[in-house]
Amino acid sequence: MSDWPRVQLHVVTGKGGTGKSTVAAALALALAGSGRSVLLCEVEGRQGIARMFDVDPLPYAERRLARGLPDAGGRAGQVHALHIDPESALLEYLAMYYKLGRAGKALDRFGVIDFATTIAPGVRDVLLTGKVFEAAQRNARNKDANTYDAIVLDAPPTGRIAQFLGVNSELAGLARVGPIKAQADKVMALLRSPRTAVHLVTVLEEMPVQETADGIAELRAAGLPVGGVVVNLVRPRDLGPGALEEVRTGDVDRTAIAEELTRATAGVTRELVDSLVAEARDHAVRRALEDAQHAVVAGLGVPTYDLPRLAGGIDRGALLELAAIMREQGLA
Amino acid sequence: MRAPRLDVDALLDDPTTGIIVCCGSGGVGKTTTSAALALRAAERGRKVVVLTIDPARRLAQSMGIERLDNTPRPVSGVQGPGSLDAMMLDMKRTFDEVVESQASPEKAKQILENPFYIALSSSFAGTQEYMAMEKLGQVHRQARAEGTHDLIVVDTPPSRSALDFLDAPERLSSFLDGRFIRLLLAPARGPARLMTAGLSVVTGALTKVLGAQVLRDMQTFVAAFDTLFGGFRQRADTTFALLQADGTAFLVVAAPEPDALREADYFVDRLTDDGMPLAGLVVNRATPKPFADLSAEEAIAVADRLRERDPASLTAGMLRLHADRVRMVEREARLRERFAVAHPRVPTAVVPAMATDVHDLTGLREIGRLLAADLVDP
Known part of the structure; x- marks a missing residue:
């Protein structure tokens, strides 16, 4: 039984090197059981999903990626993947809301797309979260569009997560009115609702655990719903x-x-x-440090999930193994 | 394929080495490596300053730089003939100082209070990288003028990708004197004929998306900033040239993980293409190789036999741990070998993972010792 039955949007963040993308991918597989359909999104231009699943680089379009982890009755669902880049998201946004076909191209020629997406602070983040929002809002009335039971967002690292999701306040100083502000407000309403959970991935070392604690405080201050802490790369437990x-x-x-x-x-x-x-x-020395950090994590007051460090590295089989552990522990 | 060994002490002792830049993807231990190199160099007689970006709290405390004050502070506890100063970068303050040094007081005030400038200087994705370079340039000029330091060790910001570090200064400076900015300036300067059809589409669309207020703030900012563009551009160019010069050494830092080594791979290619002086690769947190020569399969088989007799056998647990470690060592060796095939001439230092976290000078000293020891393909 999942600890997060009402959550539709699972945002996964974590410090660099903690395996946040691996956790996001495994979570998507874990959620895609019993015929459920899941969308796995990445927003950092790294093509990490394509590498993990050994497929061609993903375009700005939803692609079938993999079958999910089957349930006890052997029934699996489907995971789709989407690589969101801000340039494409902006052009799509302009086309959708302003019918800016040709003018959109003119913008590109003047370097405005580049400007708006890399320079104008916050706009980039609104565009990225805006696309996720669009996918989450779809329903049966949208013809020819995929609808999803759950969306997993492989988000920017813990240090930037509150800023990334809290684009609203970021923009407040700049775009006080205007359409992008209205869009940001709608996205914020979803992000702040019980339909969203922000999970934080950490490893049992001092600095990542500290960052996780800071991240939780920042998310709470921004009114964003904190999900669970996923403790990744846990060393073997062969000695009692x-x-x-x-x-x-x-x-x-x-x-x-x-x-x-x-x-x-x-x-x-x-x-x-x-x-x-x-x-x-x-x-044993390392384990003692891990145990001390685990106690700190347990004291954070949010549900925690432990994933083992797999000596063979990460491939599709390993992702399914992690997905099974997540389901067993109630993350999915 | 075996990578040549990176001779860390030769690099640190070479009086012509003036700048060491540690770069790599996030979470690979760049800050610790920078601090350990700086300490080792100081204890071997260099006058060192280390510029860090975001050190762990306890490490910062042990170096006496828990406050962000943008000024090098002496680190106490250094053993040996040299000296070590450390500082933590305050990116917004560095940006403000550049503005203040380039503009008249009233103009500087106007810029510093502009909402667009505030957003740009505190959250533009490349500002931190740009300001790290700016600070490096400043520290370098000061060190040369006053003879305060003869070696600068620079930690780089935890970018999304290691390449951001090289691209961001260029991106920011080309933005600051770019085509679009000039277009934005045109209405402020007046001549209506510049308002081409294309431009009105552009500003129209921007107004739609961002709202008129943002455009007005930007125009005010651009008008005030106009005279500073040249200065910014020149500073960025000077720093870029400094990075390319002899006396600078880039160290690419990685962990023995596919993602980190892939980033390191891109970075090495990029440094080579840009003519940047690459000193070598540092692979942190390597799993130490066990000295007993027992394969993983054999260890598991023996452990299984022992567990049949005694499910709580301590020896069986130890054998399983041994198997896990052997598998990690083999996997890491494979990953490093792949890197060495692609870059056969890049000298490499492998630093074994320590059993404990590093947060004092003793720990840094130990990391420095491991960096300098010959542990490639142990």
């Missing part, structure tokens, strides 16, 4: 608390380990035992 303590304090019986190994395999050397003990000690 007692064993970790034993290893950390150096209180291990090397002779016993050597004897146990010798019963199971040949060629056990002193070097092997020493190496295993040293590796386990490194791990």
Whole structure:
């Protein structure tokens, strides 16, 4: 059972290096069960989705990407993907609201598109979130358009997320009136509603956890709905608390380990035992730090979800594995 | 394919090395690498200043720069003959100072209070990168004039993509004296004949999208800023030339992950194309190679046998951890090898992950030692 049954728009953010795009992709797969249709959007021009799913670079159009994670009855849904770039979004916006076909091209020639999308602060973000908003507002009356049960947005990093989503206040100082302001207001209404949840991805290190805490405070201050904290790249849990303590304090019986190994395999050397003990000690030290940071995360007062670090790296199989864990833990 | 080793100490000790720029994608440990290099150089006798962008709180505290005051402050606790100053970049203040230095007091006031300028100087996507370069130029000029420092280590902003760092100054300066700005200026200057049909479409559309107020703010800003364009452009060009000069060394920082190494790959190509002096690649947070030579498969097989007898076996848990580590080491080696195939001549330093976080000089010193040790393909 999902912890977020009313949420239609899942925004995924996280500090660089925490695996936010991986989490967004796995979440889309997890949400696309039981015939549900999901749209996975990226807005940072990195083509990360195409690389993760090993497909050609995505255009500014919704493409079928992958079958989702099947439910217990084996029924899956479909994940579509969309790469949103601000230039295309602006041209589409102008065409849709102002019938600016030819004039739109003139704008491009004067460098205005470039100007409006990269320079004019906030406008770029309104255009990006505006496209997500448009996809979220579709319903059965929109002919020939895909409709989605859920949308996952691979959003900018934690440090910029409140600014990105809070485009309204960003714009307030500049565009006090005008159509882009009206558009921003509509987008804000969706982003601030219970239909949206902003999930923050972190790893169990001091700085990302601190940024996550700061991000939650900023989102709350901006009136944006905080979702869960996804703790990514969690180290293996092969040693229990007692064993970790034993290893950390150096209180291990090397002779016993050597004897146990010798019963199971040949060629056990002193070097092997020493190496295993040293590796386990490194791990235990790191785990102690992780546990301390995990306690900080638990104290943030939002639901948390733990995803393992997979030694083989991320491919489609790994994404499905993570999706299954998300569903099990109630993120999807 | 084995990458040549990056000789960090030779780079730091070379008196002709005047600037080291650490670049790479976000979350790869650029700030820590910059600080560790700066500390090592200082302890080896250089007079160093390190320019950081967004250090972790405790690291900043340990270096005595928790306040954003845009001025290098001495770091205490440096052991050895050199000296180390550190500063954290305040981008808005740097921008304001440039405006103040280029314009008359009343004009500067007019610009600084313009809503468009405020937005541009605090949230334009490239401002931070541009101001990091501007500050580097300032510190460099001062160091040369007063002999305060003989090595500047620069950390770069956590961009969306590592390339933003090179592109942003150009983008901002070409915006500031670009074609569109000139068009915007035209109505302010008067001649009606410049109001071509094309332009009225443009301003009409912009008014529709942004509203008339934004256009008015922009026009006021542009009119006030007009005389400064040349100065900005020239400063950006000077700094760009400084980056290309001998005496500057770029270090590309990455983590042994596909995304970070892909960014590093783009960056190396780009630096080469732009004639920027590339010193090498630093791969942070590498999984340390275990010294026992036991394969992952074998370790798992033995662990399974042990668990059959005793499900709570500590030894089995250790073997599984060993297997996990071996797999990580193999995967990282494959990723680095791919990079080395594409860039066979880029010297590389591999820094093993530390078991603990780094937030004091002792930790930085240890990172510096690891940077300088020969650990490529251990």
